[in-house]
Amino acid sequence: MASSKTITVEVDDVSYTDNVEPRLLLVQYLRERLGKTGTLIGCDTTNCGACTVHLDGVSVKSCTMFAVQADGHNVTTIEGLARDGKLAPLQQAFHECHALQCGFCTPGMIMQSASLLAENPHPTEKEIRDGLEGNLCRCTGYQNIVAAVQAAADGTVSADSTVSADSDETETAGVA
Amino acid sequence: MIPSAFDYAAPATVAEALGVLADAGDDVKLLAGGQSLIPVMKLRLADPAMVVDLGRIGELSGVRDDGDALLIGAMTTHHQIATDPLIAEHVPLLAKAAATVADPQVRHRGTFGGALVHADPAGDMPAPVLAADATFILAGPNGERRVAAADFFQGYFTTAVDDGEILTHVRVPKYAGWGAHYEKFTRVAQQWSIVAVAAMVRVDGGTIAEVRIGLTNMASTPLRATAVEQALVGAPLTRESIATASAHAAEGTDPASDLNGDAAYRRHLAEVLTKRAVIAAAGL
Numbered sequence: 155m156a157s158s159k160t161i162t163v164e165v166d167d168v169s170y171t172d173n174v175e176p177r178l179l180l181v182q183y184l185r186e187r188l189g190k191t192g193t194l195i196g197c198d199t200t201n202c203g204a205c206t207v208h209l210d211g212v213s214v215k216s217c218t219m220f221a222v223q224a225d226g227h228n229v230t231t232i233e234g235l236a237r238d239g240k241l242a243p244l245q246q247a248f249h250e251c252h253a254l255q256c257g258f259c260t261p262g263m264i265m266q267s268a269s270l271l272a273e274n275p276h277p278t279e280k281e282i283r284d285g286l287e288g289n290l291c292r293c294t295g296y297q298n299i300v301a302a303v304q305a306a307a308d309g310t311v312s313a314d315s316t317v318s319a320d321s322d323e324t325e326t327a328g329v330a
Numbered sequence: 331m332i333p334s335a336f337d338y339a340a341p342a343t344v345a346e347a348l349g350v351l352a353d354a355g356d357d358v359k360l361l362a363g364g365q366s367l368i369p370v371m372k373l374r375l376a377d378p379a380m381v382v383d384l385g386r387i388g389e390l391s392g393v394r395d396d397g398d399a400l401l402i403g404a405m406t407t408h409h410q411i412a413t414d415p416l417i418a419e420h421v422p423l424l425a426k427a428a429a430t431v432a433d434p435q436v437r438h439r440g441t442f443g444g445a446l447v448h449a450d451p452a453g454d455m456p457a458p459v460l461a462a463d464a465t466f467i468l469a470g471p472n473g474e475r476r477v478a479a480a481d482f483f484q485g486y487f488t489t490a491v492d493d494g495e496i497l498t499h500v501r502v503p504k505y506a507g508w509g510a511h512y513e514k515f516t517r518v519a520q521q522w523s524i525v526a527v528a529a530m531v532r533v534d535g536g537t538i539a540e541v542r543i544g545l546t547n548m549a550s551t552p553l554r555a556t557a558v559e560q561a562l563v564g565a566p567l568t569r570e571s572i573a574t575a576s577a578h579a580a581e582g583t584d585p586a587s588d589l590n591g592d593a594a595y596r597r598h599l600a601e602v603l604t605k606r607a608v609i610a611a612a613g614l
């Protein structure tokens with residue numbers, strides 16, 4: 155019978171050691187074991203990008219990786235982007251540019267955009283669109299997503315990016 | 331979707347991996363980037379009893395200068411192929427093709443070797459590797475053997491890799507002074523090639539001195555466009571001569587008909603894309 159494996163993974167700056175079945179997908183591990191439900195499952199077939207996280211700093215689709223493959227590696231999810239109570243510039247840019255409607259694609263879009271900007275800090279519009287080709291959005295028509303990535307790259311998002319359940323304070327800072 | 335249960339090994343060396351393979355019996359699968367294998371395991375179209383992960387074998391990753399060729403590790407990712415300086419300098423065709431594979435996330439995980447052994451007729455890496463006349467280096471229970479690209483791709487999803495063997499490296503000759511282009515035709519983003527053409531051209535004083543052309547998805551294996559190559563060698567470097575020669579691109583092909591296009595449409599695409607690829611590779 156298939157045996158379980160012990161893995162140690164650093165997720166959003168916290169180290170976890172767990173016993174997992176080899177067939178456990180990374181996305182299931184993140185959501186069901188660690189409770190990190192910010193990472194979503196859209197298609198479950200490697201197409202939509204909703205499950206995008208960073209593995210050692212680069213974007214991967216966590217529905218298409220086994221948790222055992224992440225043993226000894228570093229994973230960042232959407233829940234690890236905000237720092238010291240401040241949204242990351244990309245999160246703030248998505249908020250200010252109205253880059254989401256239902257928000258289902260947003261964690262994956264932001265994680266992929268972060269990976270894109272790490273590789274190419276000043277992308278052209280075409281490079282942004284190509285960089286997001288593995289992420290599907292059913293709501294926005296992509297226009298404002300591209301604008302948000304551009305704004306984050308240009309550094310034109312507001313500095314007031316306090317993480318808050320009540321979005322009023324960031325709302326007034328938006329729409330530059 | 332959850333795959334069937336399996337046992338998992340993550341050896342640290344090729345020798346160790348060969349040992350695990352030898353002990354594991356028939357029902358074993360190698361795992362590279364997992365970007366083809368994991369989806370089919372999730373669909374339970376594959377349900378191996380054991381999975382051997384090559385991801386911890388450092389010697390399989392990266393690109394090395396090997397004199398008149400580059401030695402590319404099987405576990406080198408599509409992203410690395412697309413951005414590696416040695417590949418950009420010596421075989422830019424590979425970088426151009428790798429950059430068209432799937433999407434950035436899949437390119438971060440998916441590997442050169444995995445794509446070649448998977449040998450999907452619509453896959454983008456086999457035709458460039460065939461055009462570049464690469465040599466495949468396989469490790470097996472009886473040691474190492476080398477297979478020419480022309481003998482490696484044997485049919486639909488079928489290669490020269492035997493059970494118990496591991497593709498460790500691909501040796502790709504350097505093409506100093508050649509131009510290169512990969513022309514891929516798709517209808518939507520993140521799509522497999524409906525047809526694609528890989529071209530490398532060496533121009534000498536206004537004539538085409540040498541040319542190598544590989545076709546993606548024009549048969550169950552990648553093909554060389556031999557008739558076009560023959561027509562182009564020694565031809566003047568003009569759009570007219572390239573267009574005339576490209577009319578032979580579908581000769582000897584056997585494309586499939588599917589929802590993306592029937593065989594006649596693919597033959598038409600092969601001619602048009604060959605013309606575009608050669609013109610771009612020649613820098614016209």
Ligand SMILES: Cc1cc2nc3c(=O)[nH]c(=O)nc-3n(C[C@H](O)[C@H](O)[C@H](O)COP(=O)(O)OP(=O)(O)OC[C@H]3O[C@@H](n4cnc5c(N)ncnc54)[C@H](O)[C@@H]3O)c2cc1C
Nearest residue numbers: 360362363364365366367432440441444445453454497522
């Ligand atoms: C959404 C999506 C879109 C895609 N689009 C494209 C595309 O446009 N063009 C394209 O070319 N590809 C595309 N791919 C496939 C992608 O290129 C895969 O990376 C590739 O086909 C397989 O590589 P892998 O490293 O992921 O291999 P795996 O999935 O890990 O393995 C594939 C097969 O090869 C075997 N294998 C792997 N490595 C070795 C080795 N070293 N020795 C012996 N056997 C080995 C495995 O046992 C398995 O049978 C797409 C994939 C997805 C999910």
Ligand code: FES
Nearest residue numbers: 196197198203217
């Ligand atoms: S859920 Fe992973 S790509 Fe859609």
Ligand code: FES
Nearest residue numbers: 255257291292293
């Ligand atoms: S905002 Fe609804 S899917 Fe993108």
